[in-house]
Amino acid sequence: MNKSHRIVWSDARNAYIVAGENASAKGKPSSVRKALATAIAALFMGPGLAAAQSCEGQNPLTDAQTSTQCYENVDVTVAAGGSVVATGTTAIGVEVQAAPYARNFANQGTLEADAEGYNAYAYGVLFEGRVSGSVVNASTGTVSVSATGQGDGYGDGYGVLIRGISAGVSQTRARSRCPLRTSRAVATGTPGLMASRSMAMWMER
Numbered sequence: 001m002n003k004s005h006r007i008v009w010s011d012a013r014n015a016y017i018v019a020g021e022n023a024s025a026k027g028k029p030s031s032v033r034k035a036l037a038t039a040i041a042a043l044f045m046g047p048g049l050a051a052a053q054s055c056e057g058q059n060p061l062t063d064a065q066t067s068t069q070c071y072e073n074v075d076v077t078v079a080a081g082g083s084v085v086a087t088g089t090t091a092i093g094v095e096v097q098a099a100p101y102a103r104n105f106a107n108q109g110t111l112e113a114d115a116e117g118y119n120a121y122a123y124g125v126l127f128e129g130r131v132s133g134s135v136v137n138a139s140t141g142t143v144s145v146s147a148t149g150q151g152d153g154y155g156d157g158y159g160v161l162i163r164g165i166s167a168g169v170s171q172t173r174a175r176s177r178c179p180l181r182t183s184r185a186v187a188t189g190t191p192g193l194m195a196s197r198s199m200a201m202w203m204e205r
Contacts, residue, residue: 078141082109089117093143095126107141115147115155122147122157 010017076094078084084093091113094105105125115122124143147155 078109
């Protein structure tokens, strides 16, 4: 018989042994299995999921999505009746990054960020870098965040957070730090134009 073989490490024997070409090495699947699994995953994902990860979208997002949406060089508006909900250890409703990607953001709907974990961070709107756009929270718009830290971690919640050099945007913040027990930080945006920096609120428990 003329078969292909490979040399793999055996933890049980503490030595190299000869095995079949499809045998796994150190618990890892063979390259044939990996290639097959990747091909099957790509087949099931299809173009829909690939489009959801695209950063070149120019059309309004009208359908419910459970993935990250990324748009370049466009203004962002959450329409009346619309909502953005983010969950996880770090939850970000809308993130505006440095120029040339920084534009204007208007909220007429609902922004909600709920974070829970060891050190939980929740941001309704996050501005990073040199931002020259504006933020408008219309009379119908709300921004709410909730961060629950666990163990000796802490919760950190921001309605609007600005990191870096920014102009024309404001910050609403609530933070709680609670070692060795669960902590919770809640920040809620108010209707109207966010144009001036609001006073930071610090709660120590």
